[in-house]
Amino acid sequence: MANYLMRRALINAIRVPVCARAGSTGNTELAKIGDREWVGYGFNGQPNYVDRPDFPLPAIRFREDTPDIKALREKEKGDWRKLTLEEKKTLYRASFCQTFAEFQAPTGEWKGVVGWALVLSSLAAWIYMAMKVFVYSPIPDSLSEERQKAQLQRMLDLKVNPIDGLASKWDYENNRWK
Amino acid sequence: MLKSASGAFANVLKRSLVPAVRVSAVSVRRSHGGPVESDEEFDNRYEAYFNRKDIDGWEIRKGMNDLCGMDLVPDPKIIKAALHACRRVNDYALAVRFIEACKDKCGNKVNEIYPYIIQEIKPTLTELGIDTPEELGYDKPELALESVYHM
Known part of the structure; x- marks a missing residue:
């Protein structure tokens, strides 16, 4: 009960008169929700609506309270078995924008x-x-195959890197690779 | 005055020097993390939370959102208690939404867990007159939402 009273007091403290809502800058979130009922904390304490699977219950109802909805809410206070399927769906859509199947489609x-x-x-x-x-421009002549072979032959003739490099792998007696 | 003050001071001194309680042989282990709540305690805690008589819509939503943020599927008895709580605050949409959310929590085991949940909560559903999302046609997308970029 104390909890409830404190929350009412808090809501009243931040609530501004309807006429001041329209152009006020400090309460833009409140100004945006219109007549929608603020029903919960939501995911960040602001009165906003997002369909999220990790926070399935947003802070406000999706639709504003029209006279039709209000009448239906009165009927909702009675036995739910007496509600028709249409009325149940209307109630759901008044509170929520999309079903899980819809926003996860x-x-x-x-x-x-x-x-x-x-x-x-x-x-x-x-x-x-x-x-x-x-x-x-076209690629240089030195990249052609015969030029590359000539270059390799020249390197072998010069005995390039004879200890553990190119020339060490060439057999000079038999003229072939070791 | 001085006497009483000095007496109090002596008392404080004594208390700080002499351990008031002897350390017993079997002491409580002071470790990280604290006591771990068992699954049953968890279920009972949430069942009791939703069973509170004067619970309001804010608290119901808080409990449900918390449950949906955890790595678990709520036990059917928690769901039953939550549905009764929805009945007490006269919010039909909330009840259907919570069943949907529980179905979503089943993840890729939805074909195993969800029928079990429905089977367990069926008496409550018929008692309160709540339709499952399937009966409302909400297991498949019903309406398309126009993209905000095309409005």
Whole structure:
């Protein structure tokens, strides 16, 4: 009871008159929720609504209290077995925006993400091709196969690195690799 | 005055020097973490929490949100107590939402755990007139939400 009184006092302390809500800067959250009932702590103590599986019960009800909803809430105080399926669903949607199945349903967004990633990668490949064709000069002659072989032969003739390198692996008596 | 003050001082001195209680042979182990609550104690604690007669919507939501933040699926007896609490504060949507949340807590074992939960809480559901999310058609997406970027 003391708990309840303290909370009422706190809510009253931060509540501002309706006319002051509209343009006030200090209570923007309160100004935003309109006539929605503030029913709980939520996930950060602010009167906001988010459908989250780890905090399934947000601080405020999703819909504002219309006369229809109010009438239904009066009926809710009676036996729940007398509520029709439609009324039950209306009550649920008055409190919550989406069901778990709805906000956890796959959005298919991954298809667009993968698609755009592939488009951009192929764009990079096209840019590379264009650079090859229009920008870079041809690769040097010294990279051709016979030039590379000649270079290797020259290194062997010079006995490059004879202890544990290239020339050490060449058999000079039989002219082949060891 | 002085006498009483000095007497009090002597008392304090004595108390600080002489241990008031002898350390018994079997002492309580003072270690990190403190006592560990058993599963049954946990279940009973939450059942008692939801069974409180004057519980209000804020406290129910707090208890449910806490349970959903833990690495567990609430025991059916906790769920039953929570549903009765929803009945006492006349919030039908809250009851359905909590069953949905418990289903979500089952994770990838939903086909094993969820039918058990429903079987256990079925009497409470019929007693209070609560429909399961399946009976309301909430096991599959019912309405699409327009993207806020397309409004």
